[in-house]
Amino acid sequence: MTPPLNQIVEHIRSTDNFLVLSHVAPDGDALGSMLAMGELLAALGKNVTLFNESGIPNRFTWLAPKREILTELPAVEPDSLIVLDCGSPERAGQVIAPWLKAKTVLNMDHHLGNPMFGTLNWVEQRASSVGEMVGMLAKKLDVPLVGLLGEYVYLALISDTGDFCFNNTRPETLVMAAEILRQGLLPGPFHEQKQSTGTINQLQMRGTVLKRARLHANGQISLIAFTRELFEQTGTGPEDTEGLVNTVLYVRGVQVAISLREEETGIKFSLRSKGSINVQVVAAHFGGGGHRNAAGGTLNMHMDEAKTTMVQAVTEELARS
Numbered sequence: 001m002t003p004p005l006n007q008i009v010e011h012i013r014s015t016d017n018f019l020v021l022s023h024v025a026p027d028g029d030a031l032g033s034m035l036a037m038g039e040l041l042a043a044l045g046k047n048v049t050l051f052n053e054s055g056i057p058n059r060f061t062w063l064a065p066k067r068e069i070l071t072e073l074p075a076v077e078p079d080s081l082i083v084l085d086c087g088s089p090e091r092a093g094q095v096i097a098p099w100l101k102a103k104t105v106l107n108m109d110h111h112l113g114n115p116m117f118g119t120l121n122w123v124e125q126r127a128s129s130v131g132e133m134v135g136m137l138a139k140k141l142d143v144p145l146v147g148l149l150g151e152y153v154y155l156a157l158i159s160d161t162g163d164f165c166f167n168n169t170r171p172e173t174l175v176m177a178a179e180i181l182r183q184g185l186l187p188g189p190f191h192e193q194k195q196s197t198g199t200i201n202q203l204q205m206r207g208t209v210l211k212r213a214r215l216h217a218n219g220q221i222s223l224i225a226f227t228r229e230l231f232e233q234t235g236t237g238p239e240d241t242e243g244l245v246n247t248v249l250y251v252r253g254v255q256v257a258i259s260l261r262e263e264e265t266g267i268k269f270s271l272r273s274k275g276s277i278n279v280q281v282v283a284a285h286f287g288g289g290g291h292r293n294a295a296g297g298t299l300n301m302h303m304d305e306a307k308t309t310m311v312q313a314v315t316e317e318l319a320r321s
């Protein structure tokens with residue numbers, strides 16, 4: 001067992017009141033690991049409050065969590081904060097920022113380049129997901145991955161591994177998934193619930209985006225772009241873009257897929273790569289972050305400039321690989 005896990009176990013055993021939070025615009029790992037941590041701490045008889053600045057996105061309302069997810073700071077101050085899936089403290093959002101500086105912070109994450117901003121830091125880059133780390137913690141604390149705890153860990157596992165297809169799927173990940181199934185989770189209905197969240201507007205918006213997809217660098221780069229104009233025309237929004245970048249990565253010959261999304265704060269970019277091509281370094285160059293095969297960030301420029309900039313940066317990284 002790794003020393004940080006020991007320290008986290010000791011800290012949890014000796015502390016009573018926790019605030020558990022994950023990054024803004026949460027994905028399946030951020031939500032799954034946060035909800036799972038809530039169940040785990042409750043199973044240990046601890047007081048736990050959940051916090052996420054963005055709340056629960058529409059595509060996850062089917063989870064219908066029993067435990068409330070606060071979007072404002074709670075009135076009662078916790079003894080400790082557990083920060084999940086945040087590659088940097090900024091990812092936790094602005095509301096919580098003062099507490100991150102002032103309080104005891106357990107930083108549990110799996111991103112490359114995490115700056116170890118916590119009082120205790122457990123950063124496991126090899127873990128498929130932070131949900132997997134919560135599962136490891138549960139095992140260490142003798143809490144079985146049963147019921148909601150199992151479901152939430154499973155959500156985190158399948159979300160960050162692309163249903164166990166990405167390189168970050170390790171034997172330990174599948175052993176944990178097997179354990180959750182052994183405890184009673186049925187994967188068929190679970191996946192069906194998770195997938196059945198689209199709308200016809202979303203489908204048509206995605207059709208338009210795919211129709212406009214382009215290849216660059218002799219077919220090694222694919223690029224899609226979501227404009228605010230298109231969101232307005234189709235009655236959709238940023239969260240309807242989820243996952244489409246993977247679709248354009250799987251075009252034959254493509255090594256890197258770029259997705260650009262126009263937001264009020266600038267252009268959000270998402271990068272996906274195949275094999276050993278590292279898009280985390282490209283994202284980091286523009287102040288973003290992530291993993292070797294999946295990374296992102298924000299560009300403060302217009303869409304046309306963002307397209308040229310990202311294609312050039314990725315082309316240079318391809319030349320280095």
Ligand SMILES: [Mn+2]
Pocket residue numbers: 029030085110128129130160
């Ligand atoms: Mn994650």
